[in-house]
Amino acid sequence: MHQLEWIGIIRHGESVGNVAAATAEEEGADLIDIAERDADVPLSDTGEKQAEAVAGWLxxxxxxxxxxxxxxSPYVRTKQTAEIALKGLDIPTVRDERLRDRELGVLDLHTVHGIQSKFPEESKRRQRLGKFYYRPPGGESWADVLLRIRSLLRDVAEDHPEQRVLFFAHDAVVSLFRYVLEGLDEEELMSSAKESPIANCSISSWRWSDKGWANELYNDVRHLEQDESAHPTAEEGVDAPAV
Known part of the structure; x- marks a missing residue:
């Protein structure tokens, strides 16, 4: 079986969608005011600075x-983060749609208040099933996202054996990488996600040994804390409300 030497994953920088989502939640609005489809939401000015801090780390x-x-991930905010972070570095880059963010279907662009107001039965169903297994109509559960992540990691290991691979993706994907690589269970995953929200442009990494994957960094933001213009932010993705 082929194996990678090292895996790193970076969440995209703060997006204008993250900012709009935070504003909508604070104001108690039902909907997040974003003109673009989720895949086309770009970075904010702060997000660009955060990506530049990742460039310094690399x-x-x-x-x-x-x-x-x-x-x-093929989403605009993720591609922009990678382009800024990798500028001047001669590292082969590929895009893979399996790294895209979790899809919320009919709940897309709704705030927590909006979901509770317009989709009360879905809110109750999510509470009963739990965040890991709840699948909104037309969307994905965290378990669904895991299927594509496992497939992706298997293919990447096959294509790049004993190499160091860095991924640029989204907050839920970062958490689920940890779930796969460290062998977490549902309770451990949900507890980690609640206690340590994945920061924009945070760095997580694991190294392979004969004992399995050993975590080196998780949700690390020290490179951001060294730059006032790239301060850490941890807004949830606009398609992943905490309903």
């Missing part, structure tokens, strides 16, 4: 510690 790595290949 540039500071020794040559033998840099990624051999990068795999990126």
């Amino acid at each position: 540039e500071a790595l020794p040559d033998d510690e840099r990624p051999d290949v990068v795999v990126v």
Whole structure:
């Protein structure tokens, strides 16, 4: 069985959708005011600065510690993050739709208040099933996202054996990478997601050994804290409300 040497994953920088979602929640609105479809939401000015801080982190790595290949979600905010972070570095990059964010179907762009107001039965169903297994109509559960992540990791290991691979993706995807690589159960995953929301442009990484995957960094933002213009933010994705 083929195996990677190292896996890293970075959440995209703050997007204008993250900002709009936070504003809508604070104001008690039913809907998040975003003109673009979710896949086309770009980075905010802060998100661009955060991506530049990731570029500094990558540039500071020794040559033998840099990624051999990068795999990126096709969403605009994720592509922009990767483009800024990798500028000037000669690292092969591919896009893979299996890294896209979790899809919410009919609940897309609704705030927590909006879901409770317009879809009260769905809110109750989610509470009964739990966030891990709840699938909104036309959308995905976290367990659904896991199916594509497992498929992706298997294919990437097959294509890049014993290499260092860096992924650029979304908050739920980062949490589910940890679930797969560290062998968490549902309770451990949900507890981690609640206690440590994945920050924009945070870095998580694991290294392979004969004992399995060993975590090196998780949700690390020290590179952001060193730059006032790239301060850490951790707004949830606009398609992943905490209903």
